[in-house]
Amino acid sequence: MFNWQDTTVTRLINGLHNMDPGNETGISEFLLMGFSEEPELQTLIFGFFLSMYLITVFGNLLIILAISSDSHLHTPMYFFLANLSFVDICFTSTTIPKMLWNIQTQSKVITYAGCITQMFFFLFFAGLEIFLLTVMAYDRFVAICHPLHYMVIMNPRLCGLLVLVSWVLSALNSLLQSLMVLPLSFCTEVEIPHFFCELNQIIQLACSDTFLNNMVEYFVATLLAGGPFIGILYSYSKIVSSICGISSAQGKYKAFSTCVSHLSVVSLFYCTVLGVYLSSAATQISHSSAVASVMYTVVTPMLNPFIYSLRNKDIKRGALKRIIGFPVM
Template sequence: MEEENHTVLSQFLLLGLSEDPELQPVLFGLFLSMYLVTVLGNLLILLAVSSDSHLHTPMYFFLSNLSFVDICFTSTTIPKMLVNLYSRSKDISYLECLSQVYFFLMFLGVDNFLLTTMAFDRFVAICHPLNYTVIMNPRLCVLLVLMCWLIMFWISLIHILLLNRLTFSSGTEIPHFFCELAQLLKVAGSDALANNIFTYVATALLCVIPMTGILFSYSQIVSSLMRMSSIESKYKVFSTCGSHLCVVSLFYGTGLGVYLGSSVTHSSQSSSIASVMYTVVTPMLNPFIYSLRNKDVKGTLGRLLSRAASCP
């Protein structure tokens, strides 16, 4: 097939999770339900944090940002997937594909960095409780969140600029339900060496730095925990860190599982199905983890729901 001007004519075909026509309505209903639960759950977290003055603390400030990013993260891929499932179409334009890659990478990276800042917040709260309000002041909290966005803005932009240099054939098939960067580089019609090098370097840095920050924070928390003699104090530490640890384990566990599994099986369909875990399931479960394990959030959500039920 002759290569066309990719900035004007190129159109990709997303093969999705299954080509079985009988499964399309089932997949549509399943992913629509999961998407609505994700958006509703994270919106409830945002509403709870914004409406209760007792939750106007650094921990819940980061949590509300995480909920916002999770909504954006799932909205980058799932709506287009639902449209394609409903219309029985596989098309996605070149510009749509690049936009999807850009926002997917940015929101994924911001999610990653926010989990690191939340670990740092717990470290300061447990290891330096007397200086907590001084260290975690509103200015620092906003600065940390802005840094998360700025870092990923530039990294995602570099990815897109490098990707825009590549040529693609019109109608190129992407064996995934969204435009994943790794899959795009595989189907490119020109040399993607620079793209692959930057991808490896960026991925290494974006994994090593946040994970090192999280591991350091929790190593200090565990060290502080071992010095505590009161069982009540230890339980309080577990209750404040438990939700974050669950979310971190889910985020890194599913992400690493996808890439380790795909490198072993070399199956595009298996990789696509596994990707559902960190693109859909993890953002959907985050609100439940924080609301069910956190008495403050649970109490605020209960009051909001009872107030809404009592309204005529």
């Protein structure tokens, strides 16, 4: 009799233990809810994002080909620009193809491993975008504030080292934050109100304690996003001071024109990122955050080639003309 009661109590306790949703750690997949569940909008969303993705890929590939094919563009500024274009292609490719595939197959599923992998590469290329924009600001600072020593300071070894450090720091950041997600347990609620596996959304779905994850996320965001932003602001404060010291109006215009494209891209990227995260923190509306995230994940990489090609005479009139075969106005 005692053994039977003991077995029954043990089974009951185990049953109640298994009914606790917070202990469901064997999640094998998530659901990416996207922008809308209405079937009539899926075709429109698919065509809209496919068009932007193709423009982003071909536009940035054109920039890379233009720079690599013209020996006059083998300078530090265009070396960093080619790297930025490559990162823009990869950055967009981490999210949009999966979203398009889900719409085409009428499925919202992404595997657990696929979600962690997507999150890793998203963080990796987002960090690279920030670091490369900072390196490009430093390049413009040296070119305008120390023009006589520009080629000595920005030698090929330093340029390669700056890009390498950007890759390493970004990889370490994405690896750290991705590994910290792995120990988290998830409830039966696996719907991500976004079109990709965004770190903050994943952490919010976790049933286990996420205090350490949140602290690391905020610390890294402040250090790796705020630090480079301060560096960019410092570089441009020195650039503006140097430009104001130029006596001729033509000299001022020429110096400022070399910074306009980069300044436009920096403003577009940082303003959209800050707008997304500040608005989401204030409203806590995930769907609005997903829509706003399109600005820095899709729109900014798509516009970068147009900003640089339209503002840069060397690319517009020289290299692009050789590639596409007719003059670019």
